[in-house]
Amino acid sequence: xxxxxxxxxxxxxxxxxxxxxxxxxxxxxxxxxxxxxxxxxxxxxxxxxxxxxxxxxxxxxxxxxxxxxxxxxxxxxxxxxxxxxxxxxxxxxxxxxxxxxxxxxxxxxxxxxxxxxxxxxxxxxxxxxxxxxxxxxxxxxxxxxxxxxxxxxxxxxxxxxxxxxxxxxxxxxxxxxxxxxxxxxxxxxxxxxxxxxxxxxxxxxxxxxxxxxxxxxxxxxxxxxxxxxxxxxxxxxxxxxxxxxxxxxxxxxxxxxxxxxxxxxxxxxxxxxxxxxxxxxxxxxxxxxxxxxxxxxxxxxxxxxxxxxxxxxxxxxxxxxxxxxxxxxxxxxx
Ligand code: GLV
Numbered sequence: 209x210x211x212x213x214x215x216x217x218x219x220x221x222x223x224x225x226x227x228x229x230x231x232x233x234x235x236x237x238x239x240x241x242x243x244x245x246x247x248x249x250x251x252x253x254x255x256x257x258x259x260x261x262x263x264x265x266x267x268x269x270x271x272x273x274x275x276x277x278x279x280x281x282x283x284x285x286x287x288x289x290x291x292x293x294x295x296x297x298x299x300x301x302x303x304x305x306x307x308x309x310x311x312x313x314x315x316x317x318x319x320x321x322x323x324x325x326x327x328x329x330x331x332x333x334x335x336x337x338x339x340x341x342x343x344x345x346x347x348x349x350x351x352x353x354x355x356x357x358x359x360x361x362x363x364x365x366x367x368x369x370x371x372x373x374x375x376x377x378x379x380x381x382x383x384x385x386x387x388x389x390x391x392x393x394x395x396x397x398x399x400x401x402x403x404x405x406x407x408x409x410x411x412x413x414x415x416x417x418x419x420x421x422x423x424x425x426x427x428x429x430x431x432x433x434x435x436x437x438x439x440x441x442x443x444x445x446x447x448x449x450x451x452x453x454x455x456x457x458x459x460x461x462x463x464x465x466x467x468x469x470x471x472x473x474x475x476x477x478x479x480x481x482x483x484x485x486x487x488x489x490x491x492x493x494x495x496x497x498x499x500x501x502x503x504x505x506x507x508x509x510x511x512x513x514x515x516x517x518x519x520x521x522x523x524x525x526x527x528x529x530x531x532x533x534x535x536x537x538x539x540x541x542x
Pocket of ligand 1: 262283284285286287309498
């Protein structure tokens with residue numbers, strides 16, 4: 209029996225590609241070229257599945273131009289690079305990689321908060337520049353984490369993992385989310401208290417963003433929201449570029465309207481706003497919150513599991529559009 213053909217849009221762990229090739233004819237991309245939209249469409253001709261990452265946009269136009277496609281499996285929990293509605297309409301299964309990255313991503317949110325609020329990277333640049341000539345009482349003073357109020361916007365699985373870690377810092381946790389989470393989850397999340405976005409911005413000492421990107425979430429933090437935050441506050445974004453208005457954030461950081469920020473994601477990344485590079489009160493990382501070796505492996509294998517199931521006629525473990533499955537099953541029954 210001939211194997212279905214799939215495309216792996218970016219370089220991934222060779223052993224995961226090897227695993228996929230037991231089931232599929234794989235067109236991989238070990239040189240990690242970035243495909244244009246037209247190249248992507250050309251490469252997807254005749255392919256039944258695509259193993260993709262957030263850096264490849266599987267838009268309605270791509271979907272319409274690739275009629276052989278049956279499954280789109282993203283190696284990421286966020287899936288705003290995929291037009292899920294268009295895929296559903298076309299009867300294509302879409303999957304993501306939730307859960308496997310929660311703890312690693314939450315760890316990294318804390319790395320950014322600690323580094324930004326306590327000026328860790330700024331201190332290191334200062335020291336490396338030979339500026340450490342004597343001890344001074346006010347060298348690189350930062351904000352305290354312990355005992356502070358942590359505001360989390362987006363209390364999904366990653367937000368909850370972030371909140372749990374705040375117990376060790378004796379923090380008071382408040383959160384805002386589309387809706388309140390069940391009480392037992394709030395209790396596990398260091399007794400997080402549900403508040404309005406306005407109250408969170410006004411009262412939090414540090415704000416972490418852990419919500420998925422959607423058109424409604426675009427610029428959740430813009431100039432108006434930054435103006436509501438405490439000038440001593442730190443903002444951390446490990447969610448997605450576009451959730452923060454980066455230009456407005458640069459203005460606020462430059463004006464000292466906000467003390468510091470820790471950012472792993474940016475608008476238009478990797479071509480982020482160069483204004484950030486002129487600021488010392490921001491910690492910048494290249495979208496690596498989930499990038500521990502075991503977690504990136506788990507994500508790659510999770511995406512592979514989904515693709516193997518989807519093209520094997522089994523409902524994939526992380527199916528985002530069960531309506532598409534129902535559609536396929538309906539068509540099979542005739
Ligand atoms: C990474 O950004 C992800 O969505 O998994």
